[in-house]
Amino acid sequence: MSPERLPPFNEKIARHFVEMSNSMAGLPEYLGIRLIGMEPGRAEAELRVEEKLITAMGNMHGGVLSAFSDHLLACVCYPHMEEGAWAATTEFKVNLLAPVTGGTLRASATLVSMSKTTAVVRIDVENDGRPCSAAQGTVTLMRPRAKPRS
Amino acid sequence: MSPERLPPFNEKIARHFVEMSNSMAGLPEYLGIRLIGMEPGRAEAELRVEEKLITAMGNMHGGVLSAFSDHLLACVCYPHMEEGAWAATTEFKVNLLAPVTGGTLRASATLVSMSKTTAVVRIDVENDGRPCSAAQGTVTLMRPRAKPRS
């Protein structure tokens, strides 16, 4: 989406979001997702393909690419949203383009469209420069929640 | 797909596959995926939603549902394939239907169609009896590989 069509990009939220993202526990930590940059309509992230992500067949588990893509679908929206608002994946589709056996994954998330209540996002992932997945999905945008979990 | 349209179901491969699946390391082990039953055209699996899968917002990370679905897309094909053949997710789409905050996920994978080279599969996941995701995807079926990873 051309940045002029997007809601304004908030640098402060972007910086805060990158820091916060890179200290998330749970699945993003297990996978080793690192958000490395955000700009209007785009986010970039990396993931080192550690041995634990390789199956007995010798390839990385495909679920790494779908979870990575799902994670980024919402991320790219935050700097264009009100502080405290909340983005959740509604649905997405991913094509796995080539097997991954190691190296690093580099993902670009791009906003295709965004309104006050919904966004459509694409995620392209490369493995050491070679395309390995392409995703497209819908994110639902919600107003600030009263009680975030403490 | 009505079972009579499917290639024959091999009980021995099914039993072996369930055992093997439940001792997989890596992402399936991290998520806690347990394959609990296979029959012609169907597979059932469970996943206990442990605290580590809950994000700071209080909901389970959506990537759990996409990785779980991706994992099962291929599983349901194996007992209908030649021994040593190999199934890989080509693409899939998932709708996240309701937030998950705990409990157990129960997934049903159903073969929609299957030829010698490709299958279409649906995955329905319930969280303690309430639908939480619905997926549909394409699996590519490959003849036995010469050298599986030792």
Add this chain to the structure above:
Amino acid sequence: MSPERLPPFNEKIARHFVEMSNSMAGLPEYLGIRLIGMEPGRAEAELRVEEKLITAMGNMHGGVLSAFSDHLLACVCYPHMEEGAWAATTEFKVNLLAPVTGGTLRASATLVSMSKTTAVVRIDVENDGRPCSAAQGTVTLMRPRAKPRS
């Protein structure tokens, strides 16, 4: 979706919708879509594969199946909605399972989930008893519009 989880089914809207649908001009008329039955959570439709829908390669144009699926995604929602409310496809995914060369298409639309604002629907199409496409999509439900087009 089990019918007890759905909003109530309005028989009158269903009957009215079937009649209205089968006199629609434009793309549904060109394709020859006939809605033949509605019940809680389900709709059935048919389409005779006329010669004009067959391409020079001898197969039916794939766009017939995607347009047919898109059309039915919204249809199945109406009898579960308030009178005058409006359903619009947000997105869907379709797998084309087998080439079609003639005969009749028979589609079943099934509600997977439905809230006040959104529904997830699956569409299965058979060609003379043989599965030819499987779709899954999201429908946005809107409150009655002030000014329908006269």
Add this chain to the structure above:
Amino acid sequence: MSPERLPPFNEKIARHFVEMSNSMAGLPEYLGIRLIGMEPGRAEAELRVEEKLITAMGNMHGGVLSAFSDHLLACVCYPHMEEGAWAATTEFKVNLLAPVTGGTLRASATLVSMSKTTAVVRIDVENDGRPCSAAQGTVTLMRPRAKPRS
């Protein structure tokens, strides 16, 4: 996909394909699809939104966008394929981004990846400069068929 990763682009097939496409009968003719240009990894097409494509609700039938997208998924592959080879949509997903009430649709098809047997393609459609749909799908590529339909 960067053009250097693609199989060679055959100008002659591209020119022939554009001419042939624009004299197709059936659904593409009904919708008024005009292929207007092909270059390595890309195809552009237009469709004038005639009154017959507008429903009683005042918006263009969504099936126009899905059929248009399906049509273009295969088109963009042909100039990169062997003469006489055949491309068929396996599956695709489309997000409808904004209602269309008239004007012209302009679509860009872009090859995301392509091997000898399969391609992944994205289709972006604008309505008088405003994005109205985004699709992503898989095309199966087949070697020349012995007997095309006479």
